[in-house]
Amino acid sequence: MTTTSGDRAAELTDAGLDGQNKIALGRLLGTGTVGYAEEGSDGVMRATIRIPEDELRYDPGIIVFPHGGEIELTLINDDKNTHCAVIPSNGDPKFIWLVNHSKGTAKISLDGPGTYYYSSNSGNDEGRGLTGALVMGGEVPDHAKQDRPPQPRP
Amino acid sequence: MTDYVDAGEAIPHAQLSAVKGSAPATGNVDYDRIRNARSEPANWLTYYGTYDGQRYSDLNQINKDTVKRLSPAWVFQAGAVGMQSGASTYSFEASPLVVEGVMYVSGPDGRAWAIDAKTGQELWRYKHASPYDVSLCCGNVNRGLAVGHGKVYMYTLNAHLIALDATTGEKVWDVTNGDVRAGESGSVAPLIVKDMVICGSAGGEFGVRGHIDAFDAQTGERRWRRYTVPKPGEPGSETWGDDSQEAWQRGGANCWVTPTYDPDLELLFQGTGNPAPDFDGDVRPGDNLYTDSVVAIDVNTGEIRWHYQFTPHDLWDYDSTMENIVFERDGRKYVSHADKNGYFFTLDATNGELVKVFPFVDRITWGEITPDGKVTPKVYPDEEGVPVHFWPGPAGGKEWTHMAYSRNTGLMYIPVQEVGATATRRRREFKESIPYWGAGVAVDIEDFYGYVAAVDPLTGEEKWRWRNEYPMCASTLCTAGGLVFQGTPTGEFVALDEETGEKLWSFQCGSGHHSSPSTYEIDGRQYIAVPTGWGGWIEGFLPGLLGAAAGDALFVFALPEV
Structure with a gap:
């Protein structure tokens, strides 16, 4: 067995893991770009997600939020096929249908910290690459912490 | 390029389903009503059915004579969408509640439903x-x-x-009560007492400090928190003897199973979990209170009135979180508890005095508990890298799944697991959110069996047992129909004669049972509800069935309508 090291994106490209119908059938999950949400003065965190043509992925594939809370996503389908998104949200997941060349929004509420995956539940969009991550940073409130000295973390 | 087509705003997923969106308003369920839950057997108002934890119903339409005609009335499929945590370990483990024809039940992955208990409509x-x-x-x-x-x-x-609105499912309030970065989580069914909601923590395998909390039921404001591991200077802290005085900070003792409660004594009987690290006792010398104990907690203040520790200085992962059933005999009030360590304990409910202790499993090698309660460890992982085999394994002679007490017979009906394990001590440093076991553990995958045991809690006499090829990993339910219901790991839901153990009826549900069935009545018809779905900590309690089919269906049975 040989291993590689160095630039992760280049490694994925070299291996044919970051696209459709290269070495594998679909795109390896979790290989997209990383984006960062912006928090508005109203406390709502906002980000825009696109589906590029023929790539069957959300871009950015990973969006980092500073903490949990209220979120507004703009979703744009630049593909020439129809997809959708089922996005976790407290209460009930939110669903949006994204026909070719369409644009919509999703207002969701998520706790932090933690990672949530959303996907297009049409055919096997999820397996081909249309699975994205919403990553909430931050800490739980002080009242939720244990009464003990600070502990080591990995 | 043309302008984008307007896809609008994302909608709730349930809007694309047949879910009705509201449930009928029921009569108010308050403390007095839950306290007197036994007087209204048509409903299953609280986790155990009643505060005492007996899991006994006075309903008797389904009985020894009629049970052979018991048939499915409806089935509810939980299902899943997208990626969920523990994708291979989800399990439908709840005990369904029913109030005046409306069932409230939770499932894996944060889901809760109100269901028409007569028809199964969501x-x-x-x-x-x-x-x-x-x-x-x-x-x-x-x-x-x-x-x-x-x-x-x-x-x-x-x-x-x-807290959700009972008629709409809309969130009313939300309180963060644990630190997920530290490995805390939640799985317990809350308990309403007076104007409070009681809720215990989970996460002992990650070295957290266990606690149980009471909240204002209307506002979510915390009334009290009781840590189940004392910090230095508090009563019990002398049982944490490490020189560095760090072990208590990660001591475990989580309260991840619902307590029972006695309204007269105003005591919660809370079982506590294992100490952390589970198998490496050298880093936490001493008895490690209040791990592996029942703590009797004043519901008004959160103070511990008394405690009884079932496994001092645990080295086998013998949580004692499972129920402490309250019952009376000849004017004296008792609590009974079947522990993971293979021994059954009956205590005086008023002061924790040991009344009776006896083994309820066949194979106990970890140690011995004498009739007067003296504990002598015999086999344990004390040498680094040396495998040690012991019975019962870390899932115990009985796991969290509950026994039931028949008010007909005065017997406890215990779901028993006969499974051993090998632990090899491997010391590790503590780091938040990383498993903190202190050993490698392999549970036996070939040598196992199980049974339901009918046991007298005051004499220790086993009246009968219904033996099964596989361990019993689900809760029992007793009814005035003279029946004991039990789900098996291979999917059968069986009804046993409470007096003889004879199997009178069974139904194959298609996936194993790891839940707590309940019973209720609507329009004069009795129903039995049982969530099914093999999952959870299978590698701990029955790895021999790790390859069995998963599932997440709720079955409801009734006699055919005439």
């Missing part, structure tokens, strides 16, 4: 978004809801206690 649903990467020692599970004060209460995987 009335409303709520799904708490659960982080995919939340620390879960034992699977993506939830053990149930509490209903009262016009609300439904649930403790989520990411340790939020939430």
Whole structure:
């Protein structure tokens, strides 16, 4: 067995893991770009997600939020096929249908910290690459912490 | 390029389903009503059916004579969408509650439903978004809801206690009660007492400090928190003898199963979990109070009135979180507890005095407990890298799944697991959110069996046992129909004669049982409800069935309508 090291994106490209119908059938999950949400003065965190043509992925594939809370996503389908998104949200997941060349929004509420995956539940969009991550940073409130000295973390 | 087509705003997923969106308003479920739950057997108002934890119903339409005609009335399929945490360990472990024809039940991955208990129609649903990467020692599970004060209460995987409107499922309040970065999580069914909601923590396998909390049922404001590991200077702290005085900070003793309660004594009987690290006792010398104990907690203040420790200085992962059933005999009030360590304990409920202790499993090698309660460890992982085999294994002679007490016979009906394990001590440093076991553990995958045991809690006499090829990993339910219901790991739901253990009826549900069935009545017809779905901590309690089919269906049975 040989291993590689160095630039992760280049490694994925070299291996044919970051696209459709290269070495594998679909795109390896979790290989997209990383984006960062912006928090508005109203406390709502906002980000825009696109589906590029023929790539069957959300871009950015990973969006980092500073903490949990209220979120507004703009979703744009630049593909020439129809997809959708089922996005976790407290209460009930939110669903949006994204026909070719369409644009919509999703207002969701998520706790932090933690990672949530959303996907297009049409055919096997999820397996081909249309699975994205919403990553909430931050800490739980002080009242939720244990009464003990600070502990080591990995 | 043309302008984008307007895709609009995302809508709730349930809007694309047949879910009705609301449930009928029921009569108010308050403290007095739950306290007197035995007087209204048509409903299953609280986790155990009644505060005493007996899991006994006075309903008798389904009985020894009629049970052979018991048939499915409806089935509810939980299903899943997208990626969820513990994707291979989800399990439907709840005990369904029923109030005047409306069933409230929770499932894996933060889901709760109101269901028409007569027809199975989904009335409303709520799904708490659960982080995919939340620390879960034992699977993506939830053990149930509490209903009262016009609300439904649930403790989520990411340790939020939430209150929902009972008629709409809309969130009323949400309190963060645990630190997911430290490995805390939630799976317990909350308990309503007076104007409070009681809720215990989970996460002992990650070296957290266990606690149980009481909240104002209307506002979510915390009334009290009781840590089940004392810090230096508090009573019991002398049982944590490490020189560095760090072990208590990660001591475990989580309260991840619903307590029983006695309204006269105003005591919660809370079982506590294992110490952390589970198998490496050298880093925490001493008895390690209040791990592996029952603590009797004053519900008004959170103070511990008395405690009894079942396994001092545990080295085998013998949580004692499971129920402490309250019952009376000849004017004296008792609590009974079948522990993971293979011994059955009956205590005086007023002061914790040991009344009776006896083994309820066949194979106990870890140690011995004498009739007067003296504990002598014999086999344990004390040498680094040396495998040690012991019975019962870390899932115990009985896991969290509950025994039941028949008010007909005065017997306890215990779901028994006969499974051993090998642990090899491997010391490791503590780091928040990383499993903190202190050993490698392999549970036996070939040598196992199980049974339901009918046992007298005061004499220790076993009246009968119903033996099964596989261990019993689900709760028992007793009814005035003279029946004991039990689900098996291979999917059968069986009814046993409470006096003889004879199997009178069974139905194959298609996936194993790891839940707590309940019973109720609507329009004069009795129903038995049982969530099914093999999952959870299978590698701990029955790895021999790790390859069995998963599932997440709720079956409801009744006699055919004439």
